Amino acid sequence: MKKIELLLINIIILISFYTAQAQEKLYYNTFPLSDVKLLDGKFKNARDLNVEVLLQYDVDRLLAPYRKEAGLPEKAPSYPNWDGLDGHVAGHYLTAMALNYAATGHQESKRRLEYMLSELKKCQEANAINNPEWGVGYLGGFPNSEALWSGFKIGDFRVYNSSWAPFYNLHKMYAGLRDAWLYCGYEEAKSMFLEFCNWGIEIASGLDDQQMQHMLDEEHGGMNEIFADAYQISGDKKYLDAAKRYSHRMFLEPLSQGIDNLDNKHANTQIPKFIGFSRIAELSGDDQYNKAGRFSWETITENRSLAFGGNSRREHFPSVNACSDFIRDVDGPESCNSYNMLRLTEVLFRQQPSAHYADYFERTLFNHILSTQHPEHGGYVYFTTARPRHYRVYSAPNEAMWCCVGTGMENHAKYNQFIYTHSGDSLFLNLFIASELNWKDRNINLKQETKFPFEEQTKLTITNGSSKFNLMIRYPGWVKEGELRVSVNGKEVKYSALPSSYISIKRKWEKGDVVEVSMPMHSSIEHLPNVPDYIAFMHGPVLLGAETGTDDLRGLIADDGRWSQYPGGRLLPINEAPILIEDDIENIADKLSPLDEEPLNFTLNLEMINPVDIQLKPFFQIHDARYMMYWLALTSDGYQAYMDSLTNLENARIALESRTIDFVATGEQQPETDHVLKYENSSTGNHFDEFYRDARGNGFFSYQMKTNSETDLSLIVRYWGAEWGGRKFEIYIDDEKLVSEDNTGRWNQSVFHDVEYAIPDSMVEGKESIRVKFQSIQGNTAGAVYFIRLVKQE
Structure with missing residues (x-):
């Protein structure tokens, strides 16, 4: 009983604290961005380059869909790329302008931010006048908003279900408005945000719980987080109720019980929900939401993340048996996932400032986020492939409007946000990044000087002020026990802390005090999740990779093509990539030899099959090249049998890829969207x-597939060989029947079968694309179809 009473008291205190702070800020442990100044180094360079890139975008084009849906005259045309999701980048851009103005005082960012707010206010007002039945408070640019939301309000989901993630789109503008207030203090932005939140409550007010959960099956961004924020800002409980109503129980309930149900789920659809779970827990003390948020982070970081911190392949979490896809597929971890994982990490750290959260944050920031910006032209990366000897492509301003362009705009604008945090009288040093802190509440100025990770130390100097506080220095998990050295004014600090914790130094700090931290880095390996024969080399927290050539970097800088985010250059055979032979694989990192005068560069002194002259370097420095981050490492005894099997499979795969003109991974969200899916009475699943x-x-269901204006084509369709029931259907090419198919009892084998159908030239001549349609016959099922390829005939 005493424990319950204590918990209730803590919750009451916590809620009272948030209510008192509602008009000030949301994240009570962070410093204002203006109080943390980046000093010269790679992070400041990345931030400054990002500002240059952002200023190349046309704000009126970003706002065009908002004016269109509000019934206002056009000022500029919308961007055509990803037009089915039109409007989402504007929200990210609004956040990026707020971050850059708050952090640097950049006046053009301020001007653009204020211009966007004034234009968006006009759109919100126009929606109330022009769309009074459904649009009061609405501030979205989603295509066909009138048909979508007027039906949605009365429970008619036909337009909603056939649209591309409506609430995901709206979430970006919700976040942009919130951030304009949070970081820059614009009260008008807060008012617009809360009006928009009121719209979100009203538009769903007629839906019952079952309808709400059905709606949440579609990607919807972090809508539950948005309403939690509105609750903290306003203190009005209706927003907390809405946050819980917009929470997807399909994941809340199992995750809160420690059950990982993420196999084959779209990764970036789920992670924002988990941020919302944790925000609800942070504000309400709800234990179910707390457990769900924490367990989601634990299972993703411990079981589903690669060495650089990213997760997913083909945008989905693979099962244990499918993790070899990381090596085969070119569309590896998506940058958006890591953007959201870092946001989730910050929420969890705020509730429990544990160093293992900061360890993950550091790894992902240095190896994934930093690496997704081109260091010269500033383009953003969508997929970071782990396939040996493949490469990444970059966006160009005003061309690509990918989701990872939007998050990229923000990623490089907030490098100063998590370097330092505070709680009570404690100052946490979380990241070793050259910077200056102005801790106004303590009248303390602090300077951190470091070239980390190119040097294994950092120095903190109190440059002004005097105050008693507890300095919490992170003891990274990658430093061995007892090796960290800390001194204050030249005197060594004794401690009992272990790796992945904090060392506490509580004293009165004076101007001129100097803290020096030595952090010896060691080389190590990490196995690819569930594919242990593949290893990655780390030095401290830094992933090491190797450049392997620049041949056929097709589409290196993407145009505005619908599929230009994919690296479409030739696939180099996996079995011909360098293979490491070593009988003591767990200690293979001892074979790395550092290069003089080149920090964090190493050579590999190992027996190698398909040998090449390899120089390892930080992965975040590899651009405009094919690369390797994961290496097949085998013992001498296991090599030959493994390679015989791998070679046969790889030769067949490469031969098929060389014939392929286009393909659809059926049932997967992004590939189907990319190919303009249309359907009726159709469903998806996983087997x-x-x-x-x-x-x-x-x-039926159908897809738009490109032909490259070629003839002599075939369609290859994958089926499961042991389906039940009637399986009669027809396949059409642009409404002209290609074949009548009957798979009823056809194979009776529990294996997949690929069937190739030759396409008459008359169906494809003179066409750049065709629509491939699968039409069921009454009483039967069309498919199931597991994969479709349009290929050149052999």
Whole structure:
């Protein structure tokens, strides 16, 4: 009983604290961005380059969909790339302008921020006048808003279900308005934000719980987080109720019980929900939400993340048996996922300032986020492939409007946010990044000087002021026990802390005090999750990679093509990549030899199959090249048998890829969106780690596929060989029947079968693309179809 009473008291105190702070800020442990100044180094360079890139975008084009949906005259045309999601980048851009103005006082960012707010205010007001039945408070640029939301309000989800993630789109503008207030103090932005939140409550007010949960099956960004923020800002409980109503129980309930149900789920659809779970827990003390948020982080970071901190392949979390896809596929971890994982990490750290959260944050920031910006032209990366000897592509301003362009705009604008945090009388040093802190509440100025990770030390100097406080210095998990050295004014500090914790130094700090920290870095390996024969080399927290050539970097800088985010250059055979032979694989990192005068550069002194002259360097320095981050490492005994099997499979895969003109991973969200999916009475699922789509009861599904204006083409369709029930259907090319198919009892084998259908030239001549349609016959099921390829005939 005493424990329960204590918990209730803590919750009451916590809620009272947030209410008192509601008009000030949301994140009570962070310093204002203006109080943390980046000093010269790679992070300041990345931030400054990002500002240059952001100023190349046309604000009126970003705002065009908002004016269109509000019924206002056009000022500029919308960007055509990802037009089915039109409007989402504007929200990210608004946040980026707020971050840059807050951090640097950049006046053009301020001007653009204020211009956007004034234009958006006009759109919100126009929506109330022009769309009074559904649009009061609305501030979205989503295409076809009137048909979408007027139906949605009464529970008609036909337009909603056929649209590309409506609430995901709106979430970006919600966040942009919140951030304009949070970081820059614009009260008008706060008012617009809360009006928009009121719209979000009203538009769903007629839906019952079942309808709400059905709606949440579609990607919806962090809508529950948005309403939690509104609750903290306003103190009005209706927003907390809305946050819980917009929480997806399909994940809340199992995750809160420690059950990982993420296999084959779209990664960046889920992670923002988990941020919302943790924000609700932070504000309400709800234990179910707390457990769900924490466990989601634990299982993703411990079981589903690669060495650089990223997660997912083909945008989905693979199952244990499908993790070899990381090596085969070119669309590796998505930058958006890491953007959101760092946001989740910050929420959890705020509630429990544990060094293992900061360790993950550091790894992902240095190896993934920093690496996703081109160091010269500033383009953003979508996929970071782990396939040996492949490469990444970059966006160009005003061309690509990917989701990772939007998050990229923000990523490089807030490097100063998590270097230092505070709680009570404690100052946490979380990241070793050259910077200056103005801790106004303590009248203390602090300077951190470091070239980390190119040197293994950092120095903190109190440059002004005097105050008693507790300095919490992070003891990184990658420093061995007892090796960290800390001194204050030249006198060594004794401590009992272990790696992945904080060392506490509580004293009165005076101007001129100097703290020096020595952090010896060691080389190590990490195994690819569930594929232990593949290893990555780390030095301290830094992932090491190797450049492997620049041949056929097709589409290196993407245009505005629908699929230009994919690195489309030739796939180099996996079995011909360098293979490491070593009988003591767990100690293989001892074979790295550092290069003089080149910090964090190493050579590999190992027996190697397919040998090449390899120089390892920080992965964040590798650009405009093919690369390797994961290496097949085998013992001498296991090599030959493994390679015989791998070579046969790889030769067949490469041969098929060389014939392929276009393909659809059916049932997967992004590939289907990319190929303009249309359907009726159709559903998706997953079987043996392969996604599928089928159609029943005179239903159909179809995709737009490019032909490159070629003839002599075939369609290859993958089916499962042991389906039940009637499987009669027809396949059409642009409404002209290609074939009538009957898979009823066809194979009776529990294996996949790829069937190739030759396409008459008359169906494709003179066409740059075709629509491939699968039409069910009454009483039968079309499919299930597991994969579709349009290929050149052999």
